[in-house]
Every structure is written in C-alpha cells, then in structure tokens.
Amino acid sequence: MQRVLTKTVLFFIAVSFIRGNATCDDEMSFYADGVLYAQSDDWNALSAISIPCDTTVMAIKCQDKGGIAGIKAALDNGIKTNISWKCSNTFESGWNQIGFNDSAWSFAVIQDEASWRSHAASLVGKADWIWTCACPGGKT
Numbered sequence: 001m002q003r004v005l006t007k008t009v010l011f012f013i014a015v016s017f018i019r020g021n022a023t024c025d026d027e028m029s030f031y032a033d034g035v036l037y038a039q040s041d042d043w044n045a046l047s048a049i050s051i052p053c054d055t056t057v058m059a060i061k062c063q064d065k066g067g068i069a070g071i072k073a074a075l076d077n078g079i080k081t082n083i084s085w086k087c088s089n090t091f092e093s094g095w096n097q098i099g100f101n102d103s104a105w106s107f108a109v110i111q112d113e114a115s116w117r118s119h120a121a122s123l124v125g126k127a128d129w130i131w132t133c134a135c136p137g138g139k140t
C-alpha cells in the first residue's frame, strides 16, 4: 500500500518598508515616527516615500508660500490623505512623535482636485488633496 504524504511549506517574504509617494503645495517634510524621511520644495514632483513597515505615526509638514495649498500622499499599505487625517495650523513640540495627543486638532478638509489640474497625476484617484480649511487658495 502506497501512501502519499504531503507537506505544505509556506514562505513568508518580509516586507520591511512601506513605499509610496507624497507632495505638498509648497514645501513638504515627511516624517515617520518623528524621523524625517523626505523633503521637497517642488510640489509639481512627487517625492518617493520609503518608511519602516512598523511605523506608527506618519506626519507631513507643509508650508504654503502663496496661491492654493494642499497635501497629497498615498502609500502601498493603503494609507492615503483623506478626511481622516488630523491637521493644525499651529506648531506644537512633538507633533510628529508617537504618543502626541492630536485630539484638539481638526480633521482635514478635502480640496478641489481641479485646482492642481494634472499635477501629481499618478496620485489622481488614489488620494485627496487635503488642507486645514476649505478656504480658496488655502488661506486661513
């Protein structure tokens, strides 16, 4: 009598980084758990993001220098800019660190995608442009 034995071996590929793209109109600093991972002063170009997969807090600082203002990002783990992000116009020490209490911050407001036309085109439909207000031109 023959027996057939099988053994299932599962291979797990460790994913050590979360990748994606981000931009902001006008100057961006992208942090993961308080560590700076990307900076850009060209809102026309997406910045490639690669952060540790065990990141707890993703934080983006954006400084508007006139005209419209917004932040847009999408990562391959499904995290993207939308109304679930918290925003503030006021700098607070530790704002980008694990454990920071953002309960007093407001939720982000989605901006009009058409304002940026085809800029950041590869993120169209993948993430929203967000800002602290629904104010035209991003002014408060």
Ligand SMILES: [Ca+2]
Residues within 6 Å of the ligand: 025, 026, 064, 065, 066, 067, 068, 069
């Ligand atoms: Ca601007």
